[in-house]
Amino acid sequence: MNTKSSKIFIQDFMNYVKSKDPGQPEFHQAVKEVVETLADYLLDNPRYLHARILERMVEPERIIQFRVPWSDDRGNIHINRGYRIEMNSAIGPYKGGLRFHPTVNQSILKFLAFEQVLKNSLTSLPMGGGKGGSDFDPKNKSDNEVMRFCQSFMSELARHIGKYTDVPAGDIGVGGREIGFLFGQYKRIRNEFTGVLTGKGVEWGGSLIRPEATGYGTVYFAEEMLKTRNDSISGKIVAISGSGNVAQFAAEKVIELGGKVVTLSDSSGSIYDPDGIDSEKLAFVMELKNVHRGRIKEYADKYNIQYLNKKRPWSVKCDLALPCATENEINEEEAKMLTKNGCILVAEGANMPTTLEAVHHFLDSKILYGPAKAANAGGVAVSGLEMTQNSMRLAWSREEVDSKLHSIMVNIHKMCIQFGKEPDGYTNYVKGANIAGFVKVANSMMAQGLV
Numbered sequence: 001m002n003t004k005s006s007k008i009f010i011q012d013f014m015n016y017v018k019s020k021d022p023g024q025p026e027f028h029q030a031v032k033e034v035v036e037t038l039a040d041y042l043l044d045n046p047r048y049l050h051a052r053i054l055e056r057m058v059e060p061e062r063i064i065q066f067r068v069p070w071s072d073d074r075g076n077i078h079i080n081r082g083y084r085i086e087m088n089s090a091i092g093p094y095k096g097g098l099r100f101h102p103t104v105n106q107s108i109l110k111f112l113a114f115e116q117v118l119k120n121s122l123t124s125l126p127m128g129g130g131k132g133g134s135d136f137d138p139k140n141k142s143d144n145e146v147m148r149f150c151q152s153f154m155s156e157l158a159r160h161i162g163k164y165t166d167v168p169a170g171d172i173g174v175g176g177r178e179i180g181f182l183f184g185q186y187k188r189i190r191n192e193f194t195g196v197l198t199g200k201g202v203e204w205g206g207s208l209i210r211p212e213a214t215g216y217g218t219v220y221f222a223e224e225m226l227k228t229r230n231d232s233i234s235g236k237i238v239a240i241s242g243s244g245n246v247a248q249f250a251a252e253k254v255i256e257l258g259g260k261v262v263t264l265s266d267s268s269g270s271i272y273d274p275d276g277i278d279s280e281k282l283a284f285v286m287e288l289k290n291v292h293r294g295r296i297k298e299y300a301d302k303y304n305i306q307y308l309n310k311k312r313p314w315s316v317k318c319d320l321a322l323p324c325a326t327e328n329e330i331n332e333e334e335a336k337m338l339t340k341n342g343c344i345l346v347a348e349g350a351n352m353p354t355t356l357e358a359v360h361h362f363l364d365s366k367i368l369y370g371p372a373k374a375a376n377a378g379g380v381a382v383s384g385l386e387m388t389q390n391s392m393r394l395a396w397s398r399e400e401v402d403s404k405l406h407s408i409m410v411n412i413h414k415m416c417i418q419f420g421k422e423p424d425g426y427t428n429y430v431k432g433a434n435i436a437g438f439v440k441v442a443n444s445m446m447a448q449g450l451v
Helices: 003-020 025-044 046-050 053-057 106-122 143-160 176-190 213-227 245-256 279-290 297-303 332-340 356-364 378-392 398-420 429-447
Strands: 062-071 077-088 094-100 129-134 166-169 237-240 260-266 269-272 306-309 320-322 345-347 368-370
Touching (some): 025 046, 025 053, 025 106, 025 356, 025 429, 046 053, 053 429, 077 094, 077 106, 077 143, 077 166, 094 106, 094 176, 094 378, 106 129, 106 378, 106 429, 129 143, 143 176, 166 378, 213 245, 213 320, 213 368, 213 378, 237 245, 245 260, 245 279, 260 279, 269 297, 279 297, 297 306, 332 356, 368 429, 398 429
Parallel strands (some): 094 129, 237 260, 237 320, 320 345, 345 368
Antiparallel strands (some): 062 077, 077 129
16 A cells, blocks of 8 residues: 555545534544544545545534533522534444533544444444533532433433433443433433433343443453463553542452552542552542542552652553543653553553554554553443343343453454554554444445435
C-alpha cells in the first residue's frame, strides 16, 4: 500500500469530519485513532469506500437533546441538559451508558458512542452503539435530589428507548442508585417491567458480576496479552488509576491472580503503597468510596504511605499500567515515563484514557498496549448478558456469568490478533480492534442497504 495515499486519505477524512463537526475535539480524537488504523484496510477494500461506510459510521443515526428541570431540597429550580446519541444500530439495538458529570457535552458523548459501536461489535453480541447523559453532577446531592433529577431525565428519555430500540446502562456518575431511580420512572411511565436498562439490582433483573465486569474484563484481557509472551500477571507490580468501580474490581482481580497493586487515585491525587494494596486494604477503599464517598488521601493517612497531591500515578515504577479513571489521563510525557520505568503492558479500563501522542509512543516502543474498545469491553459484554437473561426470564449464577465474560474477553483478544499481527510479529491491538470491530458493522450496514 502506498503510504502517501494512506496519509492523504487520513488527512482528507479528518478535514471532512472537522468541517462537519467543528469544536468537538474529543470526537475528532476518537475518529482519528480509528481512521489511522483503518486507512490501509479501506484502500485495499474499496467496496467500503464506494458505499461511504465510514462517512455513515461517523454520522449518528440520531441525536436527542432535551431540557431537564428539577428542584433541590430547598425548592430551588435547576435546569440541566440531557442527551442521547443513537449512533449505529446495524447489529442490534443501541447500547451504551449514561454519564452524569459537569463535563458532559455533545463532543464527549459522540466520541463515547462512536467507540461503543466498535466495542460492542467486538463482543460478538447483537448490540449497536449509543451513549447519553447529562451535565448534572450527582456529587454532594441528596438521594431525593438525585431521584427528582433522574425522574425528570427519564420522563423525556422514555419516549426514545426500549428493549428492542435502545438499552442504556450506567457510566460515570450513574451507578446502582441512579439506575434504580431511572428504571422506576420508566416502569411508571410505560407500565411495563422490561429489560430496558442494564446495571439493575440483582433482585429486580440485574446480572451477577455486572459491577465487577469492566475491571475483571480488563485484567482478563491483560492476562491474554501477557500469554503471547509466555508471561502472566503473577508477581507483577501494577499501577492502577482511579478508585471507582472499574479500578476497584481491576485491583481485586489483579490481587486474585497474584499481582501487586501499588497505586490508586481520584481527582485530587494518587496514593503509592509500595507494600501493595491487599484485600483488606482494598476493602477499606471500597467502603471509603462506595459508602462514605471520601477522598483517596484518607487511605494515605490511614496507612501512612506516600500521597501524590494533584498528580496521576504514572511516575511510579511498575510492570503493568491499568488506566481506569477517565479520558486523556496518560499524555506523551507520562507514556515515556512509564516505558522508561520498565512498564511492559498498558490495558485501558477507562474510555480513551491515552492521548494519541501517547498511543503512538506505546506502539513505537512495541509494548503490549490494549485499547479501551477491546480491553474494557467486559462491562458492556455483561450488560449484553443481562439483556439475554431478562429476555429469557432467568438468572445465571455468578460462575456462569464470569465464565461467559472470560470467554468473551479471550475471543476479543483472538480477533485483535487476527487483524493486528504485524510482519515483525508484534501485535498492534489498536489496529486489530478497530478493523475487527469495523468489518462486522460495515458488512451489516451494506447488507441492509442505504438506510
